[in-house]
Amino acid sequence: MLGIDDPLIxxxxxxxxxxxxxxxxxxxxxxxxxxxxxxREDRAWARVEKKVEDEI
Amino acid sequence: xxxxxxxxxxxxxxxxxxxxATGYLGYLGxxxxxxASDFLLAGRGAHPVIMAISYGATFISTSAIVGFxxxxxxxxxxxxxxxxxxxxxxxxxxxxxxxxxxxxxxxxLGAHTFPELLGRRYQSKGIQVFAGILLCLxxxxxxxxxxxxxxxxxxxxxGVDFEVALLIFSLLTAAYVxxxxxxxxxxxxxxxxxxxxxxxxxLLWFTYDSLGGVTQAHQTLTGMANxxxxxxxxxxxxxxxxxxxxxxxxxxxxxxxxxxxxxILGVGIGVLAQPQLxxxxxxxxxxxxxxxxVPAGAVFILxxxxxxxxxxxxxxxxxAGNGPLLHGRxxxxxxxxxxxxxxxxxxxxxxxxxxxxxxxxxxxxxxxPLIVAERQPAVDARGQAFERVSGRSVAVVYARGQADQIVPxxxxxxxxxxxxxxxxxTLMSAAMSTLSSQxxxxxxxxxxxxWEQFAGGGRDGQPSLLVMRLAILVGLLVSVTLAFxxxxxxxxxxxxxxxxxxxxxxxxxxxxxxxxxxRITRAGALASMLVGLFxxxxxxxxxxxxxxxxxxxVKRFADGKSSLAADALNWPSVDPxxxxxxxxxxxLILVSALTRPLxxxxxxxxxxxxxx
Numbered sequence: 001m002l003g004i005d006d007p008l009i010x011x012x013x014x015x016x017x018x019x020x021x022x023x024x025x026x027x028x029x030x031x032x033x034x035x036x037x038x039x040r041e042d043r044a045w046a047r048v049e050k051k052v053e054d055e056i
Numbered sequence: 057x058x059x060x061x062x063x064x065x066x067x068x069x070x071x072x073x074x075x076x077a078t079g080y081l082g083y084l085g086x087x088x089x090x091x092a093s094d095f096l097l098a099g100r101g102a103h104p105v106i107m108a109i110s111y112g113a114t115f116i117s118t119s120a121i122v123g124f125x126x127x128x129x130x131x132x133x134x135x136x137x138x139x140x141x142x143x144x145x146x147x148x149x150x151x152x153x154x155x156x157x158x159x160x161x162x163x164x165l166g167a168h169t170f171p172e173l174l175g176r177r178y179q180s181k182g183i184q185v186f187a188g189i190l191l192c193l194x195x196x197x198x199x200x201x202x203x204x205x206x207x208x209x210x211x212x213x214x215g216v217d218f219e220v221a222l223l224i225f226s227l228l229t230a231a232y233v234x235x236x237x238x239x240x241x242x243x244x245x246x247x248x249x250x251x252x253x254x255x256x257x258x259l260l261w262f263t264y265d266s267l268g269g270v271t272q273a274h275q276t277l278t279g280m281a282n283x284x285x286x287x288x289x290x291x292x293x294x295x296x297x298x299x300x301x302x303x304x305x306x307x308x309x310x311x312x313x314x315x316x317x318x319x320i321l322g323v324g325i326g327v328l329a330q331p332q333l334x335x336x337x338x339x340x341x342x343x344x345x346x347x348x349x350v351p352a353g354a355v356f357i358l359x360x361x362x363x364x365x366x367x368x369x370x371x372x373x374x375x376a377g378n379g380p381l382l383h384g385r386x387x388x389x390x391x392x393x394x395x396x397x398x399x400x401x402x403x404x405x406x407x408x409x410x411x412x413x414x415x416x417x418x419x420x421x422x423x424x425p426l427i428v429a430e431r432q433p434a435v436d437a438r439g440q441a442f443e444r445v446s447g448r449s450v451a452v453v454y455a456r457g458q459a460d461q462i463v464p465x466x467x468x469x470x471x472x473x474x475x476x477x478x479x480x481x482t483l484m485s486a487a488m489s490t491l492s493s494q495x496x497x498x499x500x501x502x503x504x505x506x507w508e509q510f511a512g513g514g515r516d517g518q519p520s521l522l523v524m525r526l527a528i529l530v531g532l533l534v535s536v537t538l539a540f541x542x543x544x545x546x547x548x549x550x551x552x553x554x555x556x557x558x559x560x561x562x563x564x565x566x567x568x569x570x571x572x573x574x575r576i577t578r579a580g581a582l583a584s585m586l587v588g589l590f591x592x593x594x595x596x597x598x599x600x601x602x603x604x605x606x607x608x609x610v611k612r613f614a615d616g617k618s619s620l621a622a623d624a625l626n627w628p629s630v631d632p633x634x635x636x637x638x639x640x641x642x643x644l645i646l647v648s649a650l651t652r653p654l655x656x657x658x659x660x661x662x663x664x665x666x667x668x
Contacts, residue, residue: 003274004133006298012136016362019144023354026152027104027347034156034343042341045163049339052168052500 063214067477074251074481078232078488081244104348109249110489111336111349112356115146115327116252117490118205118483119198122463123548125364127319129372129451129462130288130546132296133277134315135365141324142361147353150328155337155346157571161662162338170331170497171505173338174563177570178578179658181509186585187563188505191331194558195498196531199491200538201551203229204460206487207539208548212464213476219540225487226536232488233495233528248485249356255475255482256363262471263367267374276373282390283376283425283450286398296369310629318553318631326556326633329564331501332493360486364463371451371466376427378470379448383410384426385436386445395428399445402436410444411437417457424453459546495528502527544606553631554596554603561588561636565644574659574666580648588640592632601628 004010128135158173167173171191175184203225210221267273274297281295291311292301300311327333340346384399400421402410412421426447434444454469455461467479503524538551565588566581596603597610598620604610605618614620621627653659660667 003271003276003278004297005278006295008299009133009136009297012140013133016136016139016143016358019140019148020354020358023143023148024351026148027349027351030344030347030350032344034347036342036344038341039163041163045166045168045338048166049168052504 063216067214070477070481071484074484075228077247078244081247084243104345105352106243106246107340107345108349108352109356110245111333112353112360113245113249113252113485113489114336114493115142115330115333115357115490116360116486117202118209118487119201119490119548119552120361121256121364121483121486122205122209123201123460123546123552124319124323124361125368126455126459126462127546127549128365128368129455129466130459131293131300131311131315132298133365133369134299135319135368136362137316137320138324139358139362139365141320142327143354143357145324146327147350147357150333150337151346151350151353154328154334154568154571155340156343158334158337159340159343159346160665161571162335164661164664167338168335169500169504170334170563171501173334174566174570174581175505177662178566178576178581179654180578180582183566183578183582183585184505185509186582187331188501188509190558190562190589191497191501192506192527192531194555195494195501196534196538197551198555199494199498199531199535200542201548201555202487202490202494203535204539204551205548206483208460209464209467209480209483212461212468213480218543222536222539226532228484229488229491230532233492233532245489248489251478251485252360252482253356255479256359258475259367259467259471259479260359260363262475263370263374266378266470267370273370273373276377277370280372280376280450282394282396283372283427285425285450285452286423296372305625307625309626313626313629314631317629317634318557319549322553322557322560322631322633325564325637326553326560329559329562329567330556331559331563332490332497334567335497367466368451368463371462371470374466374470375451375454376448379454380469381429381446382424382426382449382453383444383446384424385410385412385442387423390425395447397426397428397445397447399424399426402434402444405437408435409437409439410434410442415457424449460548495531498531499524499528542606550602557631557633557636558589558592560633561592561640563588564637565641569644569648574663575648575653576644577648577651577653579651580644580646583647584640584644587643588636591636591639595632595635599628600630600632604628 001010002013004013124135124138161167161177162173165173165176167176169188171184171187174187175181203222207218207222207225210216210225211218214221264270264273267276278295278297281298284293284295288311290307291314292308293311294301300315301308302312303309337346340349382399382401383403384397384401386397386399388398390396390398401413401424403413405411414420415422426445426449428445428447430446432444432446434442436442451462451466452459455465467476471479503521507523542551562585565584566576569576569584570581597607598604598613601619601622604620610618610620614622619628
């Protein structure tokens, strides 16, 4: 199939596309499921990170 | 080597426009809300597609495109398993399983670098310093691979020597990273990602189109199995659309162990322990943002690594049908009905006679498989008549045995010149986005993880800018020296695989264990890291034939042999990760079981969600 005789190569070829499709499906299904809350701790972390970045 | 420089004013203009656009976006990054932490501070997330492409552009470099693409040209489509792991492990597992715990613990503990994350998780400055030293020592290997990939292509595209291309590439890198390219400006990464998508998309379309479509192209390649060069056949190469021969204890299983353990597993799994990628998870706003980035990340990686591995393999089919004619004297018939022969390559001397082309390694006449196009009488260097056959061969013959040359030569031979320029920008983008993260990791490891821990911090306890800049400069010099000195077969892929394997064996058990288990102890983590590192180094210095042979230390202990296991077939082809990672994991579990866990209050800080 697809001009490839070795099933392990064929599987890898199709598997790459399938795992990419699985990832797309996962992203769409989970689009709004996980919480999206920014905590005070997250902001504090970002402040320090920005300082580190700016120094570099 | 190229005969004459081939750089037009349009080339220079386009490259300058690209650099100015990158510089302008970088400048905007200093001023406004452009980095991940800016987005966090502003209380909103970056667009998931931007975040995914930014991550992908950091992940994928010239190493994947030129280095591993060339390895696919040599070994075939078995490398597609690496693409499978790059998406399944490098994106799906990394984002879905590791991303959120990394982000959470990083924020709980206020960690900003990977060594700091490990150090704070295990309350150990020793672990932080150890990880920092390792990154400072070995990151230049990976940087050298990325720079070699860009320079090899630039040399081929613009007709300059590799050394000149490397020098220019180094200056461009220094100009990019030292004044401000280290700041992970998401829009810069995204511009680079978009250029990469355009370049790789066209390359994939062109290659399949020029070979008659997907199935036809694969069928042509499948039908070329009997053209695999002899030395590769002896290692177990069974064609470019077939897995290498599998087994243990014979020379013809060597390729399987090289491809599967070093290239597919080493890089495919090793990506989970890449410090420059792990820190990206900490800059994400929430689990939701990670989930939303998975689709774009997966499609981006599919295109970015799937394309070079497929195209790299298909270059063999393209050359067999369209490559420049080569000439030779028949040594052996491979298949008379298909007009396939094995020849000693010859070239015409000024006298009009045909002389053998010596193999640069052995000095003997170069031997190559050929699909015969015509046969003509000729006279050899000794004045004797012979039948000269002309025809086309496979990619590695046109690349003169250098896998790293396969993709660059294909681009300059097969594709229009304007695409060569676009592809150069693609490689520049891939290189710069990765290099900025590599130098960022190197600089912060030196400044934050080493200098601050040893010297108690720079001014006001802040990381010392001077130490960081010095480390970056030294790292750049070491990387350029490595790239200059080591020019061997598929060195780009090998340097990358060594770095990924070292990181996997040293960091992965302690990192993943620390994310999920309260029971992993400080002693367990440190012991695991030490065992992972030293097992890998031992294997590279004394067992793995290519590396041990090149370094040369083992020759003093093993009567001139290039591996302590030279007589035990297949062991010298096995990658260190196969031995070092299980040992590192076993050490983590065993030592953690025998030592006391970290104190409860600290574990509650690490895992407040699991308190009580």
